[in-house]
Amino acid sequence: MIITLRYFASLRDAAGCADERMASEAPTPRALYAQAVARHGFTLPLERLRVAVNGDFADADTPLRDGDEVAFLPPVSGG
Amino acid sequence: MFALSESTIDTPRLGRGLESPRTGAVVIFEGRVRDHHQGRVVVGLAYEAYAELALAEGSRITAEARERFDIEQVACVHRVGQLAIGEVAVWVGVTAAHRDAAFAACRYVIDEVKARVPIWKHERYADGNAQWQHP
Numbered sequence: 001m002i003i004t005l006r007y008f009a010s011l012r013d014a015a016g017c018a019d020e021r022m023a024s025e026a027p028t029p030r031a032l033y034a035q036a037v038a039r040h041g042f043t044l045p046l047e048r049l050r051v052a053v054n055g056d057f058a059d060a061d062t063p064l065r066d067g068d069e070v071a072f073l074p075p076v077s078g079g
Numbered sequence: 080m081f082a083l084s085e086s087t088i089d090t091p092r093l094g095r096g097l098e099s100p101r102t103g104a105v106v107i108f109e110g111r112v113r114d115h116h117q118g119r120v121v122v123g124l125a126y127e128a129y130a131e132l133a134l135a136e137g138s139r140i141t142a143e144a145r146e147r148f149d150i151e152q153v154a155c156v157h158r159v160g161q162l163a164i165g166e167v168a169v170w171v172g173v174t175a176a177h178r179d180a181a182f183a184a185c186r187y188v189i190d191e192v193k194a195r196v197p198i199w200k201h202e203r204y205a206d207g208n209a210q211w212q213h214p
Contacts, residue, residue: 008129009199010211044213052197055131071129077212078126078133078157078198079110079169079189
C-alpha cells in the first residue's frame with residue numbers, strides 16, 4: 001500500500017523533506033516509524049513522539065490502510 | 080476561536096473583538112519572543128505548525144475552556160513563520176462577567192496550547208547555531 005508520511009521540525013530536517021509517499025506493508029504507525037528510522041536515521045524514539053493519522057491524533061498501533069497520511073510529531077514547543 | 084497567523088498578530092484588533100456589555104473582566108496573555116534561552120543569546124526564531132491539526136487541537140482547547148469556566152469569549156492566535164525579538168508569538172484573550180473565571184480560563188488555554196498543539200519553535204542564536212526545541 002502507499003502511505004504519505006509528513007515530517008515536522010527536527011524530523012523534517014533529518015528527512016530532508018516535509019513529506020514523502022512510501023510503498024510500505026507496515027501494519028501500524030509503530031512499524032512505519034521503524035522503517036522511517038532505518039531510512040532517515042531519526043534519533044527521536046517513538047515514545048517521545050505523538051502520531052497523527054489522516055489529520056488527527058492516533059495510537060501508534062492503529063491499523064494502517066492504503067492511502068493513509070501519517071505524521072510523526074516531535075515534542076511540541078509552541079507558546 | 081483558535082487561529083494561526085503568518086504575519087504580525089494584530090493585538091489591538093483582537094482586543095476590540097472582545098468588547099461586550101456583558102463583560103466585567105478581560106484577561107489577555109501575550110507570549111513574546113525573548114532574547115535569551117537557557118543562557119544563550121537568541122537573535123530570532125521561527126515557528127512551524129502542522130496547520131490542520133494545530134487548528135483542530137487549538138479549537139478543542141478553546142471549546143474546553145468554555146465548558147470548564149464561566150466565561151463569555153475566548154480567542155487564541157499563534158504565530159507561524161519568522162519572528163523577531165519582542166514580537167508576539169501567541170495571544171490569548173478571555174472575557175467573563177467576573178475576573179476569577181477569566182484568569183483561570185486564560186491560564187488553561189495557554190498551558191494547554193503549549194502542551195498539546197503541534198507547533199514547534201526553532202531558535203537562532205548569536206553564536207550562529209540554531210536548534211529546534213523539543214522539550
